[in-house]
Amino acid sequence: MELFAVPDLPEIRAGHDIAALVRERVDLRSDDVVCVASTVVSKAEGRCVDLEDFPPGPRAREVAGALADHTDGETDPRFVQAVLEESVEVLMEAPFLLTETRFGHITVNAGVDRSNVRDGDVLLLPKRPSESAARIRSALPADRVVVTDTSGRPFRHGQRGVAIGWAGLSPGRDWRGEPDRDGRELTVTVENVADELAAAANLVAGEGDAGTPVVVARDFEWGAHGESDAHFRDVESDFVRQAIREWSPDW
Known part of the structure; x- marks a missing residue:
């Protein structure tokens, strides 16, 4: 091959x-x-989306706080909201978010990515x-x-x-x-x-x-x-x- x-x-x-x-x-x-x-x-x-499109709810703020307790820096609750909206189940909340996406893939942060994104804040799968x-x-x-x-x-x-x-x-x-x-x-x-x-x-x-x-x-x-x-x-x-x-x- x-x-x-x-x-x-x-x-x-x-x-x-x-x-x-x-x-x-x-x-x-x-x-x-x-x-x-x-x-x-x-x-x-x-x-490609902007985090402003994901105003965080109480659940996102709670998860962001839990992540911040186990990492060196703060976690943007808008990012967490984006992950939650791309997920059907959250398997782990800390020390990282492990979720199942809406099409069945289990991965960190529902695959929401911040690298190589020029037209927005994050890239969704x-x-x-x-x-x-x-x-x-x-x-x-x-x-x-x-x-x-x-x-x-x-x-x-x-x-x-x-x-x-x-x-x-x-x-x-x-x-x-x-x-x-x-x-x-x-x-x-x-x-x-x-x-x-x-x-x-x-x-x-x-x-x-x-x-x-x-x-x-x-x-x-x-x-x-x-x-x-x-x-x-x-x-x-x-x-x-x-x-x-x-x-x-x-x-």
Whole structure:
């Protein structure tokens, strides 16, 4: 598999047609996977906002106060209000906000970001990333699109690319029922290909001021495996989330 960044993309702003910008710069093939950073998807969809649009309510002020007690500086309650409005559940309030977004992604601050934002105070994640991926895909020769984000992972330092939306592929490659090298049948292995493609793309796209938010994965082969549509765990099978719900920190 080969990965390369789409070169010379302009600063993306509200109303930009990401698919058209990519088509102008790369001769895509039908089996390519186009990985697009959520930041530019959000910018094109007008998700740069001012914190003045989020007057804080009592809950936001309470959470901001709790965060301030466990950090070195004050937390803007307007920022907390934005996070709350982008979330369906708050799993942790301190020492950081861990929430579930409206499309099922669990991440810090509901993905509300302050970096690389020129047209507002903060950038919100796309409202429905898989629908965004489908719109981009419909205007490209490539059959598969993944919307990526950078996210931390429990039990690990640092961040890596993850998939928050996809179109034209199933997120999981299902190995269950296939034999291992010793002939034993695999019973639980479902490979999260969408996340692996997002992580690979992130290595090429870079972080900070790299300015290469779209990466093409070429010659990726699915192989003779089944598919799985599972990506975000539901509450019933997410034992970590259940444990966090029951956890009461003793500060």
